[in-house]
Amino acid sequence: MNIDAEARIKALRDELHTHNHRYYAENKPSINDYQFDLLLKELEQLEAAHPEYADTNSPTKRVGGDITERFAKVKHRYPMLSLSNTYNIDEIRDWEVRVKKGTDKKIQYVCELKYDGVAIGITYVKGELLRAVTRGDGETGEDVTANIKTIRSVPLQLRGNDYPDDFEIRGEVFLPLAKFAEMNVQRLEDGDEPYMNPRNTASGTLKLQDSSTVASRSLDCFLYGIYGERLPAHTHYGNMQAAAKWGFKVPSNLNRQIELCSSIEEIENFIAYWDEARCKLPFDIDGVVIKVNDYEAQRELGFTAKSPRWATAYKFKAQQVSTLLEKVVYQIGRTGAITPVANLKPVLLAGTVVKRASLHNADQIAKLDLREGDTVFVEKGGEIIPKVIAVDISKRSSGSTPLVYATNCNECGTLLERNEGEAQHYCPNAAGCPPQIKGRLEHFISRKAMNIDGLGAETIAQLYDEGLIANAADIYDLTKEQLLPLDRLAEKSVNNLLAGVLASKAIPFERVLYALGIRHVGETIARKLARYFGSIDALQVAGLDELTGIEDIGEAIAVSVHQFFADEQNLGIIERLKAHGLQFQTARTAALQDGPLSGKTFVISGVFQNFERDDLKLLVETKGGKVAGSVSGKTDYLVAGENMGPSKRKKAEDMGVTIIDEARFTAMINQA
């Protein structure tokens, strides 16, 4: 019996260490929280029954632990403990009975949501944000102040005057679901693997070195605990209300995100409400936290080694349903990346009808041993697209055969490839695979890239099918004569389209670089590369070492950039785009050189037909000129748009400044 226990303890420890590593270090968990907690619980129970096998390094002995080398370490003034938790309502009832026994006082409870994010402790001194520290191992965390300051709901300066001089407030940083979904759509488009879930993404984001990237991720934060001396109230609830007045984002009782309860019935009611209502929240929660309200009662109850006795958590199981897997289909992105998708028999899950689920990659399919015709369990975590998590083997028909992953591209027939160490298959036929070509063109004209008005996905497909465009440079060769005879393209739409193409020439370099659609080079990376190198000529000749030396640029990005510029066809397209006058250097680089407009000062006023005013300003700077806000003796040209104020025109005339319209300005730039 004991030999069995010892062996089981060892096996559980090994397994949990592996899962911890996969979760924290690799960001690729292979089991869900529920499965993890079951294993951990089993180990805890075995260790309690067999103290002779104790080990200080057992996975049960640590709170968490994801400390890296990159941020300053800070020791917590108050250790950051975790909460006992359970998936079983009976254990909540037992806990409530124990609480009542542990104190003579009449107990009130505060029920809150258990936000599924990353714990943070923020210290305020004299009303100002001093420091924000992650949990780390519970004793020591990492100073991520700069990143926390990017969160708009975290006040930098408190309101009112009744806050303590020096206190810490703790809460949970999380990524709203909509932002997470948006990021993953973009990642798939950029040829990157989608992020696993909002919590890991929030955690990864907090650990980024570059706060401007953090800011672009729109993290948010709910606060749920105050630590310090001379707090205004002697109850948790009272202090949370005070914190709200100081400007903190704390859970509100108006939408039941926090509730005072006086009995187990009220607690159960709160749990039942949120088990149902959680799918409508714009962020993930993984349960409900129940805390004893009164601080004095909390002190009487005290702590175990790892968690307070005065609080506990009830965790929700992920929402799951089973349904029929009808077919596995393959989607091809603009970068050639293949995403397998499960077509499911429609089924209701967490309030929405689910018809498709992502399958990530071939490994995932093999690991699940998925077969068409299987009954599968589908789970909805933070993702908008749910995932298939297991097969119901008991329902498998005897005749079913293992799924054979696609070997060839279903669009162009090319043999698929898979790079060493990467999970996804690719269709390498970038130049000849229609969905890739159309995808690249669509990306090129998209809003965040070249933003070409008057040209949408349908027109792109039409022009491609007509043989008029096959790459980005072809767009700039389009003529009115070619376009007018086409279906659905009347004179007005053609003019609109050509004006949009013309205006796109003013789009700044960082967006042009993004528009080129280099694999793994999303908006942020494009901006970073553009600012670092200043021009495409400098980027093109950068070595792998130089690229990976840049903050947040890893091996995969560097290799992809390198490969892109090693391709003759890409270089040809860039040369043609340059000849058409697109921006291939930043305004700063231009300012350092002699440009065709250098020494000339422009004032830009009014509304323009083909350009945004800011784009025009940038264009002047890119060509070496200067832009001033108002007409003066130093002004060379006033670029006059529609609705320009008459006084400006008069002043320019009086001072002898040359006044030019949009057409003349465009001609001047193109000549230059």
Ligand code: IVH
């Ligand atoms: S109170 C001493 N309240 O859950 C306990 N924690 O395992 C302090 N969490 O580390 C935590 N929502 O990251 C508390 N309303 C809430 C919470 C919450 C989420 C997280 C927090 C903590 C973990 C406990």
